[in-house]
């Protein structure tokens with residue numbers, strides 16, 4: 140992100156690693172798995188083990204958000220997806236990551252399904268999306284009629300351990316007039332795939348070469364939409380810069 144000029148991006152859509160293995164609960168902490176031994180994320184990501192000391196993790200994410208905010212145009216916005224959790228009796232509401240950023244709204248993403256092995260807890264079914272905006276950000280026409288609780292089933296047919304469902308990203312991107320969209324934790328490329336489908340441009344950053352290859356494959360398989368150029372000729376918009 141440091142190579143991206145100031146105020147050059149219309150929209151950031153991202154879901155960072157959640158630091159899930161730095162957890163006191165559910166057998167995730169030491170990687171032995173327990174009841175979670177089949178969970179896709181038990182091994183962490185291919186090039187990131189998702190197990191940082193909490194303070195280090197929060198500082199890293201604040202640094203990332205600072206960069207995302209720097210590259211945003213004056214009418215841009217960040218949709219930053221995260222999860223709240225209770226850790227050793229303390230609420231981790233991610234305030235230590237997002238404080239000081241201009242949060243305009245919190246959207247609840249209600250996921251479906253899952254199996255609850257723990258008799259002491261209700262089945263967790265939601266994540267949060269922080270809408271962090273520059274002052275002149277406005278939604279696309281009519282998008283403000285969506286509520287702030289969105290229900291989308293999580294993605295099941297993807298080799299990546301924590302992919303976005305395409306429908307969620309479609310809701311976000313098509314709710315804006317953004318032309319250039321950045322995902323600094325792109326994983327399997329869902330943000331780019333949906334941007335391409337909607338005829339928008341994208342930049343994706345991902346640390347794992349394997350996930351980059353997966354993203355490239357998915358992007359190639361995606362048909363871009365047609366736009367009209369200055370000469371009123373239909374042009375296949377490839378979605379690539």
Ligand SMILES: C[S@@+](CC[C@H](N)C(=O)[O-])C[C@H]1O[C@@H](n2cnc3c(N)ncnc32)[C@H](O)[C@@H]1O
Nearest residue numbers: 156184187301302303324325326327329345346
């Ligand atoms: C929650 S996943 C994103 C999944 C993505 N939304 C999708 O639809 O596939 C977070 C991603 O961040 C990547 N990651 C971790 N550390 C990174 C870093 N320093 N730079 C770039 N990507 C990183 C992981 O490899 C992982 O793919």
